[in-house]
Amino acid sequence: MEITQLVFQHVTLPTEVDLLVDVLEQNLLWMQRVTDPQYDLEEVRKTQVERLSLVNKYCLNHTSPGGYHKRADWLYFLTFRDVSWGLIPKTGSTNILRMVCIMIGPKCTKITGYPDEHHYVPDLMELTTDLDSFSPWYSNWPTRKFLYTFVRDPWQRLVSTYIEKVLFSDLYIKLCKFGNNINFVNFNKKLKEENKTLTYSQFLKYCVIEQYEKRGAIAMEPHYRPQSISGAFCDLSYSFIGKTETYVVDINVILQQYNVKDVPAIIAKAKQFRRPNEKKNMTLSSYLDRWKSVDQETIMKLQKIYSVDIEMFGYPEEPY
Template identity: 25%
Template sequence: MNDFAKLISLVFVFTAPKYLEQQRLRKDLLRKHCAGVNQSLFNLNNIDLNNLIVDDQHGIIYCYIPKVACTNWKRTLIALKQNEPYPDPMSFKSNMVHKFDRFRLLKHYSMPERKHYTKFLFVRDPFVRLISAYRDKMLNYDQYFYEGYVRVILQRYKNQKNVPVKYNGTKRTYLKPSFHNFVQYIVDPRTEKYAPFEPHWRQMHRHIYQKYDFVGHQESLQEDARQLLKMLKLEDAIKFPPSYENMTSGNSVMEWFQGVPIEDRRKLYKIYEKDFQLFGYRRPTELLDD
């Protein structure tokens, strides 16, 4: 880069709106860590494409990551499929928005049809996301999570005997793993050896490919959503649902990890280290260093 080009770059940094510079840094970070990785829309298999939702009318491809505002983004995309004026996204019940038949997925398109649409995703502090997954799926489990995960964790790490095989619709205190039990399950080498992580705690980088036009963060969800809708020229047509108080805040992370031995914390960090690096989240030294 010559001196003039460097000067222009510096002028952009100091004069561009804050969110543009923020987006540049987030996308540069992804490109830096994904350098040399041959992964694009044209060589992903159908399993990888399951979480890429396409909106042809508005030229959008949304890579959704569970436990990162994906319910409200799906609500918004469903609303955009209706006639104008678009309905309030919150009018769509949460238990309905995760049905695949409501969306056109990228896997439904042939190679030539995979056009250059505006591609976006939202990410979150990896440990905060993990705590949210624990609260939602280990403490408030349904049949799928009880029979597939809770029961295994209780038997393997809580040493509980005679755990009911079938889910009977009740959530008893003694049938709830501790957060440490959940961490033990994730860091156990046997867990991923026999099956991929469940999507709600699968590493975020495993949901994505590297070329995105917009990278949003859960921590600045409302502002990022506003800027994305503006970028899509939809800011006057639809409003992203409001955020409610987040019960899994960054400030509570230390409290959640109090019962987790430092050895397990470090193993857990290694599993999610790439997520911390790829999306610009700092290493939580207060949890990992003696």
């Protein structure tokens, strides 16, 4: 199977409050498929109403998120068992991908690299016929009954990206060079000559902010591109928006949509493939120190870049 590059068309959004309520009710039909008694379904429903309402209200008032006048020109969707998942990097997607592979079986789990922590979505989609991707140019997207994604606090997401891509690998070079970022290339060459590591502040300045100021949010590298753009939230009607901050509850609801009969078992099996989560522990333990090293001018620029994420998903306006 070939990867389909998804190009999103603008969808006319509801303009009346009662129509907005109807949209929310339609998006919450998945509640009928949640049968696990250990979850307070009313609380889960309330949380989803709040999340979906924030997104829909923002989209009603902004014909183009953040004034960007564009959408990201691609987004991977893994569709299995009539459930479609939009992958946004650095939101816990690797672990969900493991679970999908476990559901599919050996022909998925035996793909080279599994269960390595690095992403291999293109290979997975090319080799596994159980998965589909769709483009609105060729199909009536979205066609699946249940469409979901996960988002994350943008301040936490930046720290996590820095730790994983800079401190644990040299993958940041590819990320920061994204879009022919010459200023980073020259600066990184100087760092290498001095045998120094890119600091968190430098990562924000020469990678994140540089890409935004040179080419706009739409052209930023996906690992730190605003999620509001990557997920095309004003173009697609999501049934469920999970958050990494409430992952334990959200993933249980998601797995039931896949008709998983033994949810605890598949979660436990996925954990067996995980290495000690040093990066997560470092993100949590060093979070405040990372941000205290950043000057206020940089934080203000980041507030502008991620203003839509902050408003659309109800995240804090400052990192601490």
